[in-house]
Amino acid sequence: MNLGLKDRVAILAGGSRGIGKACAMELLAEGAFVVLVSKNSDINAAAVRELGKLHPDRVLGVPTDLTDDAAIAAMTAQVVERYGRIDILVNSAATVIPQDFFKMGDGQLTGLLEQKFNPAARCIRHAVPNMRKRKWGRIINISGLAGRQPHYTVVPAALNNSAMLNLTKALAAELAKDNILVNAVVPYIIDTERQDETMREWAQMTGQTEAEVRKQRVSKLPVGRMGRPEEVAAVVTFMASERSSYVVGTAWYVDGGGAMTL
């Protein structure tokens, strides 16, 4: 299948590690230009070096704190100046970790959207005007199972991921007339650094060892193993492509069958 991604310009928010980086690799393999956006400039530079070795002159790194609206405005302006356009935005940045709702104070609760939803919303606001002008765009929001399957231990993730699904649907209906297609994916238990962190948090919260938590979580997955970042990236890359032209406002599970929701 020809995905029609050659020379498309993609911003990967959260592109330095994990799922975002895997998406960058797939998009590069399809001939796109990628812009890796993340906060830590050393990790960002290392990712740019790594991917740039395989795809010279196709990878740009723009270290940006996505909690800072002005910094995002500057980042998108830099991308437009360099490439003349923004075709694809993948929102994969997050710092959400599981926390017990009953141990969360007011301040913590109100600040939670800053961990994932607000950064994604800001990136969308700054990327859409350029896409609108050119009547072509793809926005893919990386949500997560907590957004559809509630549990008191994942309230922070749920708040962000549910809000992201809502925004996906709302903006898809508004932007489709400008040929900007907004979709989401719903991953579950993907083998990234963040997943290791999540396992550690769960172990602390439940008093189990990390190995016990890992075994227990993986045992609930029908496929019997964790997902790989590139398995999420494959779905995202299709959604980013020319060939996804009738896929609008939807959210696809990439969860090894782990979701017990319809």
Ligand SMILES: NC(=O)c1ccc[n+]([C@@H]2O[C@H](COP(=O)([O-])OP(=O)(O)OC[C@H]3O[C@@H](n4cnc5c(N)ncnc54)[C@H](OP(=O)(O)O)[C@@H]3O)[C@@H](O)[C@H]2O)c1
């Ligand atoms: N892994 C899973 O099992 C899983 C399951 C469900 C949903 N998800 C979702 O998938 C997405 C990616 O997860 P992942 O596992 O790939 O995470 P990850 O490995 O921790 O990567 C997160 C990325 O977000 C960036 N980031 C975080 N806060 C930022 C900020 N304020 N400004 C700029 N960049 C920021 C990080 O950059 P720095 O290094 O610079 O901080 C990094 O590039 C997340 O939205 C997550 O909620 C993951």
